[in-house]
Amino acid sequence: MSFMTRALAETAPLCAAMRDMPFNRGLADGSLPRAAFQRYIIQDAHYLNGFARALALAAGRAPDAQAVSQLAGFAAGTLQAEHELHAHYMGLFGVTKDDFAATPPSPACDHYTNFLIATSATRSTAESVAAVLPCFWVYRDVGRAIHACAAPDTPYRAWIDTYVSDRFDAAVEACCAVAERLYESAQGTTRDSMCTIFARSTLLEWSFWDSAWHGHAWPDPVAVGQG
Numbered sequence: 001m002s003f004m005t006r007a008l009a010e011t012a013p014l015c016a017a018m019r020d021m022p023f024n025r026g027l028a029d030g031s032l033p034r035a036a037f038q039r040y041i042i043q044d045a046h047y048l049n050g051f052a053r054a055l056a057l058a059a060g061r062a063p064d065a066q067a068v069s070q071l072a073g074f075a076a077g078t079l080q081a082e083h084e085l086h087a088h089y090m091g092l093f094g095v096t097k098d099d100f101a102a103t104p105p106s107p108a109c110d111h112y113t114n115f116l117i118a119t120s121a122t123r124s125t126a127e128s129v130a131a132v133l134p135c136f137w138v139y140r141d142v143g144r145a146i147h148a149c150a151a152p153d154t155p156y157r158a159w160i161d162t163y164v165s166d167r168f169d170a171a172v173e174a175c176c177a178v179a180e181r182l183y184e185s186a187q188g189t190t191r192d193s194m195c196t197i198f199a200r201s202t203l204l205e206w207s208f209w210d211s212a213w214h215g216h217a218w219p220d221p222v223a224v225g226q227g
């Protein structure tokens, strides 16, 4: 069985739940509150920073030139393509550089990026690719689901269109192909670990949206102590 067949079978209920999250339904019909998207886009900019670093780290530790080049290419592609989308939406939704600088990564964002960076720093290339793959996979999956029912005038149209584009599809397929190649040559325990790690990153994708929707922030023990 291929890696993706196995990994997707294990995460199917979670992926179905993600397509139906209030945040994503709001992107499709345009009802997502502006404040929720502003929160999301700021956290996503933090996410991209960590994601690109995790890929660059995995590239530096990869066992052969092909993997180094592919992972380094994904890192560079991330910083270019996703940054363009962020610049567009930060402008459209009035998020300034100062807003971004004043907002630290949320617990969900911090958890996800640190998981990616720790995996790249301490695990095999196969496991590192399994960790970054849901970022590609989930966005295509959710993008397609939203696109199928999106209102023509949703203000989130550029976001949706990015993830159903041919360009993005090619990036998803390229990342899946790297994962399959590494899975084929991996031993049994690494294969199992790739699936566990893929499922963890998929859950962290869910958590990222859930956090943006609810506006979860860091606990404030001082305020709690006074209350």
Ligand SMILES: Cc1ncc(C[n+]2csc(CCO)c2C)c(N)n1
Binding pocket: 044, 047, 048, 051, 077, 078, 081, 082, 134, 135, 136, 139, 171, 205, 208
């Ligand atoms: C939390 C979160 N997860 C995934 C993506 C999508 N994404 C980010 S970088 C990248 C690779 C190059 O495009 C992709 C697909 C996102 N924006 N935010």
